[in-house]
Amino acid sequence: LKMKQTLNDKRGIANTWKNIGKTHFDMKDFDKSIQAAEEAMKISLKIGESIVLQGCYELLSEAYTEKKDFQNVIKYYRLANQSDGKIFNEELRKKISEIENRFILAKKDRETALLAQQKDDLQKLNMSLQSSEEKYRTLIENLNEGMGQVDENEYFTFANQAACEIFGFSKDEIIGKNLKDFTSSEDFKNILRHTKERKKGVVSEYKLTLIRPDKTERKIKVKANPIFNKNSAFTGSIGLFTDITEEEIYKAELQKKNIHLSLMLETATQLTSSLDLQEVLRKIGTEAKTVLGAYGCAIYMLDEDKETLRPVVSLDPPYDEEILSETIEVSNSFTGRAVTSGKTLIFNDAGTSGDGYQIPGTSVVEDERVMVTPLIVENEILGAICLNKMGASFTQDDLSLTEMFAILASAALKNAQMHQQLIKEIQEHRVTTKALNSHEEHLKLMNKILRHDLINNLAVIKSALRMYSKSKDDKMLTEASNHLQKGLDLINRMRTLELFISDNINLKLMNAVERISNIAEKYNDIKINITGKNHILADDKIDSVLDNIFMNAKVHGKADEINVDIVDDNKMCKVLISNNGTNIPEEIKDKIFEENFVFGKTGHSGVGLYIVRKAMESFGGSVYAERNEPHGCTFVLSFRKL
Helix, strand or coil, X not given: CHHHHHHCCHHHHHHHHHHHHHHXXXXXXXXXXXXXXXXXXXXXXXXXXXXXXXXXXXXXXXXXXXXXXHHHHHHHHHHHHHHCCCCCCHHHHHHHHHHHHHHHHHHHHHHHHHHHHHHHHHHHHHHHHHHHHHHHHHHHHCXXXXXXXXXXXXXXXXXXXXXXXXXXXXXXXXCCCEHHHCCCHHHHHHHHHHHHHHCCCCCEEEEEEEEXXXXXXXXXXXXXXXXXXXXXXXXXXXXXXXXXXXXXXXHHHHHHHXXXXXXXXXHHHHHCCCCCHHHHHHHHHHHHHHHHXXXXXXXXXXXXXXXXXXXXXXXXXXXXXXXXXXXXXXXXXXXXXXXXXXXXXXXXCHHHHCCXXXXXXXXXXXXXXXXXXXXXXXXXXXXXXXXXXXXXCCXXXXXXXXXXXXXXXXXXXXXXXXXXXXXXXXXXXXXXXHHXXXXXXXXXXXXXXXXXXXXXXXXXXXXXXXXXXXXXXXXXXXXXXXXXXXXXXXXXXXXXXXXXXXXXXXXXXXXXXXXXXXXXXXXXXXXXXXXXXXXXXXXXXXXXHHHHHHHHXXXXXXXXXXXXXXXXXCCEEEEEEEECCCCCCHHHCCCCCCCCCCCCCCCCCCCXXXXXXXXXXXXXXXXXXXXXXXXXXEEXXXXXXX
16 A cells, blocks of 8 residues: 555555455454445545446445445445446346345344333333332431431421431331420420521521430431422421430530649649649649549658658648648558559548548548549659548549649649759758868868978988988988888878768769660650760759750740750760750840749749759759750750769
């Protein structure tokens, strides 16, 4: 074909297309055979090539015969015979008539087959509709949500099983019932208002309180659609009913918990407003009474023997003196049982059980209720809060609230204890500083003695050696040797004394990375990165230093990432703690380490960073703050190192 096209041989091109058509015909690809024959026919008509054209008509007639397209068979059969110059005689008419009859019979066969297919399809459609109707009915009946239909006067005409269960009736009983039979007058008025809107074609959504036959109430959510007949007249509504009783109860509980949480936050502020241990304990007792509605509260601390509970606070005015004067045993008291179990316990039969310990001088009240919650910090039980009330029992909600309160109270108590311990350590540091000053004076004196005596001994040795060089008297060598030994003995004595003084300094060598990592584990909501390593000289106050700086970044700086870099700086080790929170204003940067300095809404006691400074000074180091670009601040801690 390409060769003929290149030579522009029109007859050759037409003949080649016809041959391509015949090839496709032999391969039973009748569509492509027709396409090739038509291409050959168009070229032959243009150039008047009758022989090729005759072959095209015959090929097309045969191809359409195979496709049972008898209209085109007749068309090309006639063209083939006319183009061949044959006379359109009776024999030709018979042949064409035969083809036409075959075409009519094939058409009837197709119509018969089509009718049979349509009948079969109709039967299948009816079966499918019946199946769909059954599935739809099953689906409606098995819906988790209630579905019902009422007429224009609110009478039920249909209800699925879920709707019957919500309304409290069987399917037979609910049909014909009116919605006003299940609702209060106010709720029914609300229904009628929504029905009025539905008559305008509006879809309604609203909530109702159902009154069931057994007088129980259920909260439901209704979504109703209007129903209109073919004349557009309103005939009723179809609606979905969702039982939201449990959801409403949950919302009420959640609201109650939110109120409790607000109360807890307010309580936390109150508890952390002081670091005086006794004042914190009294605040814990006062807030516990307020939160739980108790008439009495006593706080006990667990003694070191772990067997005795010592009263430290009593808020039970008639019996404060009696309560505070009596220690109780862990083994025979309600408070002791809670401490032993490590969890909050409720004793709503405290007045009648006889299991507890009655404090001498206090009265027995039959309807007394007792709840005890242990104060626990870092798995250590510090003591317990004992709450009393009369009448209404303590509930599980009270227990949950008390445990939340106990966590805050324990933290406040531990903070106050740490503050008290820090004050003690500061006082001890003052004593140590005084001792160090004394040691320094001793060292100066030792140095003075060492210089003086060594110079004298060296002078005698020098003189004895000079005399020996002149007289060769062995006594001079003995004299020089004796004074040399005296000098060595003096040096050894001074070294021993220096070691003795050094042993009284309460600092120890610590792995900086391990110590920082231990504190970082408490702040799992902040990303803390640690680089570098070194050993530092410090004591256990280092934990308080790191904790205060991390807490400062979280609470005051609102940081969510902290980078800790440990770097060597000649004779010191520097620990740079940088955060991405709020920058510290320049005007207060030098004041933040002062005692009682408070800044901003998140400021509390003004003691935290003061503690950091004092602790670092006790280590022989220092601390200061600087800006961290672009956000936050950096605390630079300098430690002595070996």
